[in-house]
Amino acid sequence: MIRITILGSGNVSQHLIQAFSKSELVEIVQVFSRKPETLAHLLDSDKIVSDYSKLKETDLYIIAVSDNAIAEVSKQLPFENKLVVHTSGAAPIDTLDSKSRKGVFYPLQTFSKDKTVDFSVIPFCLEAENEADFSILETVAKSISNTVFAISSEQRKALHVAAVFVNNFTNHLYQIGQDICQEHQVPFEILKPLIQETADKINTLQPAEAQTGPAKRHDSNTIEAHLAYLNNENQRKIYNILTQSIQNNGKKL
Structure with a gap:
């Protein structure tokens, strides 16, 4: 004992x-x-x-x-x-x-x-x-x-930074999604099966393989429509940053 x-x-x-x-x-x-x-x-x-x-x-x-x-x-x-x-x-x-x-x-x-x-x-x-x-x-x-x-301490530092991205930042995005839903009287519950499926995918796929959406497809018309629809400047900035990050993924900078 x-x-x-x-x-x-x-x-x-x-x-x-x-x-x-x-x-x-x-x-x-x-x-x-x-x-x-x-x-x-x-x-x-x-x-x-x-x-x-x-x-x-x-x-x-x-x-x-x-x-x-x-x-x-x-x-x-x-x-x-x-x-x-x-x-x-x-x-x-x-x-x-x-x-x-x-x-x-x-x-x-x-x-x-x-x-x-x-x-x-x-x-x-x-x-x-x-x-x-x-x-x-x-x-x-x-x-x-x-x-x-x-x-090791150095490896744990990398893990902790990665954990902030996959947990803390992701949860903040859930909050933004909920805010948008509430602003337009849409039940946030409707998004929960999508959230669950997104999380479940990485049990069988690499994150890069699981990526979908207008940024991945380079669907500029949809992206521009989304940015025009968002009233919150902070939300627009986050949308832009994440869109660019997805589109730059795999490119040599």
Whole structure:
């Protein structure tokens, strides 16, 4: 049984708490939170601490806080030579304090407070300074997920940028689509099967092969009509940028 401490009470922390609570290989000893009440629905009160001096010694400390807070939280840990990891996609391993054995335990997924996720299909990107610590992280990750990768800080940086494009930016485009629908009293629900099919396609096709639409076809009349129809200048700019990007795809610049 690997004994762990989680530091943080946000979306990632709460989802990890729920996942580890079902694992037979991992025991959550404590969770650190400045606002203990945010975790009251997930843990017994005696497992929640808000004072670093009350932290117990465990096998692994998982820091699940904002990127800007990782360094400060790792400095506050009252131990040396303990395995300490963060869950960030963007922060390098060296963000952690040098008094610790450092690692990364990055679940590549989007987490929302009220949306349950299936951890068994979430890829975990792991990094450690030595094989023994990597083995611990691998055991912990495999206790809740079927997909685990050894990923360096540089590779993780590329993955995180790519994830912003395929997740954050894509979701923003959903919002723009919804705004356009609402402006013209059209149910956004009508677009949901299209959104689902678009996502499903990349399970069998490369994104370039799955690309369709007026930009791909160089249908200038439709493109001009769309731009003339859009009332929002920001929407027109985004439409133009994405159209040009699709049309330039594969071209040598």
